[in-house]
Amino acid sequence: MKKALEILRKKRKLIMMHQSADPDALGSAYAISKVFGGDIDLSGGLNRPAKRMLPMLKAEGKLMPDYSSYDAIISVDAASPTQLPAKVHVDLVIDHHMKGEDWDADVLLIDEDAFACTQVVLDLIREADEEIDEDVAFALLAGMYSDTKRLKIGDVRLFEDFTDMLEISGADMEDLASILEDRDMSIRISIMKGMQRLKFDTFRGFMICTTHVRSFESMVANALVDAGADIAFVAAPRNDEIRVSARASDRVLREGLHLGALFKELGAEIDGEGGGHDGAAGFSTSGDIEAVLKMCMTKAIDTLRAQKP
Numbered sequence: 001m002k003k004a005l006e007i008l009r010k011k012r013k014l015i016m017m018h019q020s021a022d023p024d025a026l027g028s029a030y031a032i033s034k035v036f037g038g039d040i041d042l043s044g045g046l047n048r049p050a051k052r053m054l055p056m057l058k059a060e061g062k063l064m065p066d067y068s069s070y071d072a073i074i075s076v077d078a079a080s081p082t083q084l085p086a087k088v089h090v091d092l093v094i095d096h097h098m099k100g101e102d103w104d105a106d107v108l109l110i111d112e113d114a115f116a117c118t119q120v121v122l123d124l125i126r127e128a129d130e131e132i133d134e135d136v137a138f139a140l141l142a143g144m145y146s147d148t149k150r151l152k153i154g155d156v157r158l159f160e161d162f163t164d165m166l167e168i169s170g171a172d173m174e175d176l177a178s179i180l181e182d183r184d185m186s187i188r189i190s191i192m193k194g195m196q197r198l199k200f201d202t203f204r205g206f207m208i209c210t211t212h213v214r215s216f217e218s219m220v221a222n223a224l225v226d227a228g229a230d231i232a233f234v235a236a237p238r239n240d241e242i243r244v245s246a247r248a249s250d251r252v253l254r255e256g257l258h259l260g261a262l263f264k265e266l267g268a269e270i271d272g273e274g275g276g277h278d279g280a281a282g283f284s285t286s287g288d289i290e291a292v293l294k295m296c297m298t299k300a301i302d303t304l305r306a307q308k309p
């Protein structure tokens with residue numbers, strides 16, 4: 001573990017995954033790159049679920065990396081060097097498959113008791129005492145969810161790691177299911193419905209929009225930010241409640257907007273509960289969905305107004 005962390009502290013790192021990388025490989029690589037830094041080698045391609053994960057994480061990688069330009073090369077979720085897209089010297093192997101004989105890496109961190117490689121990565125992050133943000137938690141979750149065939153197998157450690165990350169990520173099981181299931185169409189329908197019902201306003205050059213859908217509210221909110229919104233509030237009915245998912249653009253975050261704080265304040269003003277990160281947060285309340293969205297809009301404009309002249 002110590003030796004592994006030493007390598008992870010090196011400056012220029014490349015993280016390699018097995019060819020046709022799955023959510024466990026991509027989740028591991030993404031979490032390492034976000035927490036410790038480093039490029040993700042995408043030259044081996046991704047499988048369909050991992051392809052769906054990529055935009056959800058807003059992850060980027062190198063399609064044709066120059067292997068000689070790195071201080072350290074790390075392999076994740078690959079059981080042997082033959083699974084990697086290139087023949088290169090690997091400094092650190094992080095994996096959970098049965099230890100093979102054919103690695104000549106400097107450090108092997110192989111935990112055969114882990115159900116997913118992302119659990120091994122999680123242990124490393126904990127050992128390093130680094131922070132786990134929402135996106136990293138989601139990436140780690142996706143690996144655990146996919147390598148246990150949607151939690152059909154697991155042990156106490158797996159479920160503890162899973163619930164820890166579920167809490168941090170703020171994701172729900174539908175978000176995870178949407179990666180593994182071929183539900184692209186239903187997500188796209190939610191996005192189209194969300195756009196049909198969209199209301200927007202501008203304030204000091206920022207675009208704020210609200211809408212409501214039946215599900216996938218966080219993905220619809222992401223899509224609206226991609227489409228140009230600075231703040232997107234997307235409401236959906238959840239049991240007897242209304243759940244609002246909010247996302248913010250980098251532009252408005254640079255102005256100091258914090259959606260988690262905004263929702264905390266709103267929860268004190270109306271009957272509701274919310275919180276989260278600066279750029280991604282959620283809010284639960286009850287009542288009329290249009291009225292709730294109107295309050296979100298008003299709150300956002302008030303918050304922007306209070307920030308800077």
Ligand SMILES: [Mn+2]
Pocket residue numbers: 024025077096115116117147
């Ligand atoms: Mn795996």
